[in-house]
Structures are given as structure tokens and as C-alpha cells.
Amino acid sequence: MADFSNQSVESKRQAMQSALDAANTKAQRNRLGQFATPYPLAVQIAEFVKSLMPVGRKDIYFADPSVGTGSFFSAALNVFGMKRITSAIGIEIDPAFANTASKLWESFGLKVEQGDFTNVIAGDSCPPRPNLILANPPYVRHHHLPREKKDYLRSLTRKLAGVDVNGLAGLYIHFILLATAWMEEGGYAAWLIPSEFMDVNYGECLKKFLGERVTLIRAHRFSPDDVQFDDALVSSCVLVFRKSPPDPRHSPQFTYGGTLSHPHIRHLIPVEQLRQARKWTAYPRHANNDRLASIHDSGPTIGDYFRIQRGIATGDNRFFILDRADAMRRGFPSQYLRPILPSPRFLKTTRIDADTDGFPLIDRQLCVIDCDLPEHLVEERHPLLWEYLQMAVTGGIKEGYLVSRRSPWYRQEQRDPSLFLCTYMGRGTNERRPFRFILNRSQAIGTNLYLMLYPRDALATMLRAHPERLVDVHDFLMRITGDELRGQGRVYGGGLNKIEPGELARISCRELLEKWPVLAKGRLRGCYALWE
Numbered sequence: 001m002a003d004f005s006n007q008s009v010e011s012k013r014q015a016m017q018s019a020l021d022a023a024n025t026k027a028q029r030n031r032l033g034q035f036a037t038p039y040p041l042a043v044q045i046a047e048f049v050k051s052l053m054p055v056g057r058k059d060i061y062f063a064d065p066s067v068g069t070g071s072f073f074s075a076a077l078n079v080f081g082m083k084r085i086t087s088a089i090g091i092e093i094d095p096a097f098a099n100t101a102s103k104l105w106e107s108f109g110l111k112v113e114q115g116d117f118t119n120v121i122a123g124d125s126c127p128p129r130p131n132l133i134l135a136n137p138p139y140v141r142h143h144h145l146p147r148e149k150k151d152y153l154r155s156l157t158r159k160l161a162g163v164d165v166n167g168l169a170g171l172y173i174h175f176i177l178l179a180t181a182w183m184e185e186g187g188y189a190a191w192l193i194p195s196e197f198m199d200v201n202y203g204e205c206l207k208k209f210l211g212e213r214v215t216l217i218r219a220h221r222f223s224p225d226d227v228q229f230d231d232a233l234v235s236s237c238v239l240v241f242r243k244s245p246p247d248p249r250h251s252p253q254f255t256y257g258g259t260l261s262h263p264h265i266r267h268l269i270p271v272e273q274l275r276q277a278r279k280w281t282a283y284p285r286h287a288n289n290d291r292l293a294s295i296h297d298s299g300p301t302i303g304d305y306f307r308i309q310r311g312i313a314t315g316d317n318r319f320f321i322l323d324r325a326d327a328m329r330r331g332f333p334s335q336y337l338r339p340i341l342p343s344p345r346f347l348k349t350t351r352i353d354a355d356t357d358g359f360p361l362i363d364r365q366l367c368v369i370d371c372d373l374p375e376h377l378v379e380e381r382h383p384l385l386w387e388y389l390q391m392a393v394t395g396g397i398k399e400g401y402l403v404s405r406r407s408p409w410y411r412q413e414q415r416d417p418s419l420f421l422c423t424y425m426g427r428g429t430n431e432r433r434p435f436r437f438i439l440n441r442s443q444a445i446g447t448n449l450y451l452m453l454y455p456r457d458a459l460a461t462m463l464r465a466h467p468e469r470l471v472d473v474h475d476f477l478m479r480i481t482g483d484e485l486r487g488q489g490r491v492y493g494g495g496l497n498k499i500e501p502g503e504l505a506r507i508s509c510r511e512l513l514e515k516w517p518v519l520a521k522g523r524l525r526g527c528y529a530l531w532e
């Protein structure tokens with residue numbers, strides 16, 4: 001074996017990595033989840049794992065199931081030294097990366113196998129079990145996995161790891177479970193992965209696995225502002241665990257922000273607590289954690305007082321949504337034009353009043369074409385609208401996924417206007433809220449960039465009796481803190497937050513109840529247009 005006495009090979013690797021990245025488009029790299037681990041981070045991860053191992057342990061059997069150009073192997077050489085690494089294997093699907101890794105590291109003891117890890121692991125010639133895995137698995141979302149591949153992965157993971165993986169899980173979840181099944185009992189693993197599994201439903205199986213089947217030692221979440229890979233839209237975390245069942249009194253360390261070696265916050269969280277927790281990003285609980293969930297875990301929530309529904313997906317906003325003035329100029333019949341709000345980017349106000357036609361009093365009034373007449377009647381009665389609709393036929397819009405499934409294809413999903421709306425995605429750290437709430441007194445509905453909130457039950461009854469309280473309710477919604485909103489929603493790389501109806505529904509409404517105890521009364525349903 002060659003001597004890894006300096007960093008020249010690592011420098012060469014970094015140059016080759018850049019050349020390979022440049023040779024592929026972003027779409028190609030996305031397809032295989034090709035985002036390399038920055039070397040300093042790979043070294044920190046290797047150093048942390050080394051600090052857990054018994055001093056003097058020599059017999060390291062290293063593996064990286066998606067080795068790329070070998071950032072982790074290079075870090076392992078640097079941190080453990082070549083003498084401690086008895087064997088090393090890297091698996092890589094992309095021949096260009098596999099060849100590069102092989103050329104760079106073969107003489108240092110890395111055996112590179114070109115192939116799909118999920119096939120290699122299942123085959124008869126499965127390589128010997130490692131006792132150290134350092135990995136950054138491909139981040140390939142489930143909808144980029146062909147159906148047969150997904151079925152294959154689910155049945156393989158069930159067979160080898162005994163885990164039923166949700167069909168919406170990305171490839172990396174299978175990688176962790178399969179690689180752990182492959183690893184030696186007592187071995188250590190560190191995984192650099194997107195942190196979204198901590199919050200979303202399809203992450204449940206992994207959380208259960210980490211809480212019950214292995215000893216989770218550390219979960220470090222980087223701050224979403226500090227994207228680890230400049231060009232991958234994910235916020236990441238590092239998981240470190242030992243393959244051995246956890247002691248029931250065990251408490252993994254959850255850290256957040258800063259670096260793996262110098263996190264901003266650290267707390268020990270008992271496994272028992274983790275098993276019960278719905279969202280792991282709330283740990284460590286600290287004012288500086290951007291995902292601090294609501295401190296009121298019980299009591300009324302937004303879902304108790306509002307029905308929440310996503311705004312409409314038109315299938316092609318540029319075609320179906322027009323300036324109201326433009327639609328009138330074109331002579332479209334007004335009964336088939338519904339007021340609709342502009343995208344949140346262009347909506348500068350948070351309180352909207354209506355003109356006499358129910359359109360919002362804002363700079364740019366928009367309308368959406370929404371017509372239930374069959375085609376022959378539109379053609380006969382509204383030739384100008386018919387002529388416009390023909391452009392959707394020639395432009396392929398009519399064949400689109402959503403549009404082609406509607407009947408008639410120019411009839412929109414039906415929504416009543418709602419008194420309140422919440423923007424569906426946005427940025428915002430610390431005090432700044434990622435989402436805005438809008439009080440809407442117009443007849444406008446929202447697109448799917450908004451969640452529509454319809455007061456219901458006791459709240460609807462109260463607001464009908466006291467419409468002046470609408471403003472108080474809006475003020476309450478505007479006071480929900482950024483931490484609470486982020487804590488219930490989910491975060492993507494670069495700090496983009498999104499919130500789904502079910503997540504918004506979980507935010508505490510205790511303050512409303514304290515202000516108006518009448519809201520504690522039973523569920524009385526009202527049914528005005530703007531209400532449920």
C-alpha cells in the first residue's frame with residue numbers, strides 16, 4: 001500500500017471532483033444525487049467517529065456505499081491512518097466516478113466496485129461486512145425512482161432490514177437501512193443526509209429504526225441557512241450510531257447549528273422521549289433552534305377553529321389567470337371569471353377589502369377562468385372565450401396532467417372565498433416569520449401558493465355575531481411566532497419553509513380561547529360563503 005503522508009492525492013481528488021461535476025448538468029447530477037461531501041466536513045465526521053471507538057482499535061473494515069470520488073475514504077485515511085484500515089470498499093453506480101475513485105485510491109487499499117449498491121448488497125457476491133461506514137447517500141426523491149425500482153427497494157429493505165419503508169421515502173432511507181443490515185454487529189456508522197426525515201411522515205420508519213434498533217449517538221442538524229452543499233436544495237444533518245440495540249436509559253446527543261465539532265447548542269434527549277416525539281427537528285429545544293415547536297402541546301389549535309384547505313391548482317396559471325381588465329377587454333363573460341389573489345410575492349397588503357363586485361381592492365385585479373358549460377355551449381354562446389380556449393388546445397395545455405383530468409377541462413376546483421389565508425412557503429429566520437396571514441374581505445380565492453382558512457364552529461358563530469373581531473383574529477394569527485410556524489412546517493435547503501394544512505392546524509390557538517372563553521362552547525356549524 002502507498003503512504004498517505006501528504007494531501008496531494010486529496011488535492012487531486014478535489015480537482016477531479018470539480019471536473020466531473022462540471023461535465024454534468026444539474027439535472028443529471030440530481031438524478032443520481034451527486035453532491036460531494038466537502039472534505040473538511042468529511043474529516044470532522046471521521047474524527048467524531050474515531051473519538052467513539054476504543055483507543056488502539058486497529059481492525060477497521062471501512063465501507064462507503066456511494067463512494068463518489070472518495071471524500072470519506074480520503075478523510076478516513078487522514079484521521080485513522082492507513083495502518084488501522086484493514087480493508088476498504090467503495091461502491092459507486094456512475095462509471096466515471098467509480099474509475100476516478102479507483103485510480104486515486106486503489107493503491108491506498110480502497111477496492112471500488114462499480115454498480116448499484118442496492119443490487120450489490122442483494123447479490124451472492126456481497127462484499128464482506130464492514131464495521132465502519134461513512135456515507136453521504138444519493139438524495140434521490142421517490143418520484144424520480146421508477147415504480148419497479150421502488151417496489152424492489154421496498155421488498156429488499158423489508159427482507160434484509162425487517163423494515164417497511166413508506167412509498168414516499170427517498171433512496172437515502174433505503175441506503176441507511178440496507179447498509180446497516182450489511183454492517184457488522186457493533187460497527188459504527190455516520191451518515192450525512194437531508195434532515196427532512198425528522199419531520200415528515202415517510203421518515204417515521206427511519207426514526208423508529210434509530211430509536212429502537214441501533215444506538216443513536218449523535219444527531220447534528222446544520223442551520224438551514226448554512227447549506228452544506230452549495231448546489232443541493234436540502235438542509236442536512238449528520239447521524240452517528242452504533243449497530244447494537246439501545247439501552248432503554250440511553251440518551252443520544254442532539255446538536256444544532258455551527259459545525260459538527262463546535263455546535264451552537266447540544267442537549268441529551270432520552271430515547272424514550274424520541275420514540276414519542278412527532279418532530280425531531282424540535283430538538284435540541286432552545287430559543288436558537290429555528291424549529292422550536294409550539295410550547296403549548298395541548299389545548300386548542302388552529303385546526304379546532306379553522307378548516308384549512310389549499311388554494312386551487314389551475315394546471316397553468318399563465319393561461320387560466322388573467323388581468324381582470326384584460327379579460328373584460330377580450331369580452332369574456334363575467335360569470336365565468338372568478339376573482340383570484342395574485343401570487344404572495346405581488347401581494348403587498350395583509351388586509352384586503354372588496355370593490356362593489358367583490359374583487360379585491362388591490363393594484364392588480366386578477367381573475368381565473370372557471371366555466372362549467374360543456375364545450376359546444378361555450379362555442380355557441382361565448383365565441384370570444386371559445387377562441388381563447390382553443391390556444392390551450394394548440395399549446396398542449398389541455399393535455400396537461402391536471403387539466404386533462406377535469407370535466408370540462410376549463411372548470412376549476414371549487415373553493416369558496418375564505419376570510420383568512422396563509423402563504424404556503426417563504427423564508428425567514430429568527431424573528432422573521434416565514435409565512436404571512438391575510439385577512440380577506442373580498443370574494444377572491446387563492447391559488448395553491450396559499451392555504452385558505454375558513455373559521456368554523458364556535459369561532460364562525462362568534463365572528464358572525466361580532467364581525468369587528470375579525471381584525472383581532474387576524475392580529476392573533478399575525479402574532480404567531482416565526483419559531484412556531486417553522487416548528488410545525490418543514491424546511492428546505494437555503495432556508496425555504498413550507499407549511500401544509502395539517503401542520504398549520506397543529507399551531508396553538510390557546511390565546512384565542514383565553515381572550516374569548518365563549519370559544520370553548522360546542523361545535524356549532526355555520527355556512528356563509530366566507531365561513532365554513
Ligand SMILES: C[S@@+](CC[C@H](N)C(=O)[O-])C[C@H]1O[C@@H](n2cnc3c(N)ncnc32)[C@H](O)[C@@H]1O
Pocket residue numbers: 032033034035036037038064065066067068069070071072091092093094097115116117118135136137138139
Ligand atoms: C451524495 S453523492 C456522495 C459521494 C461521496 N460519497 C461524497 O461523500 O462526496 C452520492 C453518490 O452516490 C452515487 N450513487 C447514486 N445512486 C447509487 C446507487 N444506487 N448505488 C451506488 N452509488 C450510487 C452517485 O453517483 C454519487 O456519486
